Amino acid sequence: MKKTKILIVEDDEQFRNLLQRFLEATCTVLTAVNGEEGFALAKTELPDLIMTDILMPIKTGVELIRDLRDDKITKNIPIIILLATAYTQDLKAAQSFNPDSVLRKEQVTRKVLFDLIEKFVPQK
Amino acid sequence: MENNNNIPLANRLIALGELSSLTAVDMPQEQLLALFSTKLHTLFGAKALALWFYDRKEKTVTLKYSHDLSDDLSVFCKDAVPADQFPEVKYAIDSGVAWTTEDLNDTPLYSKKNAKKILEEMGVRAVMGVPLRALANVLGAISLYYEKPHVFDFDEKALALAYANSLALSLNNVEAYSRLVALEQVKNEVINIVAHQFRTPIATLRGNVELLKEVDIQANKKEFNQIIGEIEKVGIKLRMFVESFLNVKAIDEGDLDPKPQHVSANLLVDQVIKDLEKYRNQHKVDLTFNKFNGNDNIFVDQLLIHEAVTNVVNNAIKYAKSRVMVKLVSKNNDIVLEVTDDGAGIPEGEQQMIFQKLYRASNVLRHPEASSGLGMFIAKQYINSNGGKIWFTSAGEGKGSTFYVSFPIKSL
Numbered sequence: 001m002k003k004t005k006i007l008i009v010e011d012d013e014q015f016r017n018l019l020q021r022f023l024e025a026t027c028t029v030l031t032a033v034n035g036e037e038g039f040a041l042a043k044t045e046l047p048d049l050i051m052t053d054i055l056m057p058i059k060t061g062v063e064l065i066r067d068l069r070d071d072k073i074t075k076n077i078p079i080i081i082l083l084a085t086a087y088t089q090d091l092k093a094a095q096s097f098n099p100d101s102v103l104r105k106e107q108v109t110r111k112v113l114f115d116l117i118e119k120f121v122p123q124k
Numbered sequence: 125m126e127n128n129n130n131i132p133l134a135n136r137l138i139a140l141g142e143l144s145s146l147t148a149v150d151m152p153q154e155q156l157l158a159l160f161s162t163k164l165h166t167l168f169g170a171k172a173l174a175l176w177f178y179d180r181k182e183k184t185v186t187l188k189y190s191h192d193l194s195d196d197l198s199v200f201c202k203d204a205v206p207a208d209q210f211p212e213v214k215y216a217i218d219s220g221v222a223w224t225t226e227d228l229n230d231t232p233l234y235s236k237k238n239a240k241k242i243l244e245e246m247g248v249r250a251v252m253g254v255p256l257r258a259l260a261n262v263l264g265a266i267s268l269y270y271e272k273p274h275v276f277d278f279d280e281k282a283l284a285l286a287y288a289n290s291l292a293l294s295l296n297n298v299e300a301y302s303r304l305v306a307l308e309q310v311k312n313e314v315i316n317i318v319a320h321q322f323r324t325p326i327a328t329l330r331g332n333v334e335l336l337k338e339v340d341i342q343a344n345k346k347e348f349n350q351i352i353g354e355i356e357k358v359g360i361k362l363r364m365f366v367e368s369f370l371n372v373k374a375i376d377e378g379d380l381d382p383k384p385q386h387v388s389a390n391l392l393v394d395q396v397i398k399d400l401e402k403y404r405n406q407h408k409v410d411l412t413f414n415k416f417n418g419n420d421n422i423f424v425d426q427l428l429i430h431e432a433v434t435n436v437v438n439n440a441i442k443y444a445k446s447r448v449m450v451k452l453v454s455k456n457n458d459i460v461l462e463v464t465d466d467g468a469g470i471p472e473g474e475q476q477m478i479f480q481k482l483y484r485a486s487n488v489l490r491h492p493e494a495s496s497g498l499g500m501f502i503a504k505q506y507i508n509s510n511g512g513k514i515w516f517t518s519a520g521e522g523k524g525s526t527f528y529v530s531f532p533i534k535s536l
Contacts, residue, residue, distance in 0.1 A: 011406070012324050012328070013357075014325070014328045014354050014357050014358050014361075015324050015327065015328045015331075017354055018327075018328050018331040018332060018335070018354070019331075021335055021351075022331065022335070033406060034406075055320070057406060057407050057442075058407070058408060084320055084323040084324045084327070085320055104323075105323050105324055105327035106323055106326060106327045106330065107327075108327055108330075108331055109330075109331070109334055110334060
């Protein structure tokens with residue numbers, strides 16, 4: 001069975017490493033440190049699922065989701081927002097591009113991540 | 125001369141009672157001025173009224189509200205005017221009681237040097253000036269202008285003063301309300317910053333603890349150490365964030381105790397740039413550093429100045445579009461650090477606030493990267509405590525900024 005391919009877009013190095021550790025035993029994990037890198041990887045690698053932070057330099061998560069939804073190659077990839085911001089405007093802006101789910105960072109556990117993957121990525 | 129005000133005292137007392145209730149209401153300043161001025165104007169039988177705000181430092185007054193002033197007088201008071209142009213204003217403010225002139229023609233206080241000519245042309249003969257003060261706080265004065273010579277009795281003056289006191293108290297309260305609203309905003313901002321800055325590291329710690337519980341320490345020592353390493357890094361981030369808050373507390377309590385020594389400015393700035401290398405790469409910003417050619421010895425507390433310079437350069441990288449130029453130059457016998465970025469610049473109206481606590485320019489409030497709004501405040505305090513100065517130039521929004529830091533080269 002082919003491994004599920006997950007793209008993590010997160011500028012905080014330690015949080016990115018944590019997600020990678022949680023997932024790498026059973027998934028192929030790609031990582032990007034901002035929306036620009038994330039978008040380029042999404043287009044070339046076509047992951048099964050994208051998890052993205054919102055507040056990042058160069059290209060924000062909101063801009064990334066907008067671009068993913070605008071692009072015919074990437075528009076159907078499920079997107080999960082990883083939320084740390086306390087600013088509700090940021091969440092609203094991101095939600096206007098219809099992410100598939102929003103996950104507060106403090107809720108992240110291995111089980112929560114795999115439940116979401118199972119929900120959004122049909123097993124091959 | 126006569127007292128030509130036929131309005132019964134009772135009417136004026138009732139109106140005063142009604143106006144006094146406004147001291148408990150949060151109402152726009154303009155509306156308060158209009159309500160009080162209109163009542164004073166009509167119930168005191170004045171031909172015209174002028175309400176002035178006083179600038180204690182400049183000893184000038186500014187016209188804030190008026191009824192029926194002549195065009196000439198309005199033009200005369202377009203900008204701030206010296207308070208002694210209007211003797212009733214000056215004396216009311218100085219004495220703290222209502223000050224009257226029964227007939228302009230009988231007093232030498234009004235002369236050609238002041239507004240007498242314009243008042244005469246307006247048909248003014250008698251004047252009452254009432255101070256606008258809330259306890260010791262002198263806000264300004266109200267001038268009531270009468271077209272006939274006028275005898276002001278004690279009741280009339282006392283009543284006008286009571287109106288003015290009531291208005292001053294209302295104005296004071298409105299200002300207090302707006303300060304409360306501003307404090308509430310600061311509080312919310314602090315909560316937002318803290319929530320954002322703590323959420324990711326706390327989530328990371330929690331997740332790593334979950335990972336640790338699963339690791340077989342004996343069999344997989346390497347993985348165990350890697351996870352511990354991650355936890356240590358998150359701990360450092362959290363400590364740095366908490367420290368920036370504690371630094372502000374130390375500054376507020378006057379606990380800074382700089383220990384200056386001779387330091388190479390070139391080396392200090394070079395180290396800061398090296399420390400920020402990873403951050404700069406993440407931001408895809410080019411940075412050039414022109415070292416100082418000559419004796420680069422400065423006399424500063426190395427730790428405090430290292431942190432201050434880090435905050436300045438970090439800020440430039442954060443907001444730059446693509447490049448930051450760092451230079452050490454000599455200016456007026458001081459060594460001066462110049463940090464120029466091509467970023468968002470600082471909106472003109474906000475340039476005074478840049479070194480204030482929790483300040484973030486309105487054009488970068490939505491910047492994708494969290495900021496505590498403490499960096500530049502801390503930088504300024506640290507630099508000043510070392511006998512240095514920090515200032516900046518910005519051509520305005522979208523045009524980048526240059527920050528300058530001067531360092532003392534010998535002991536204070």
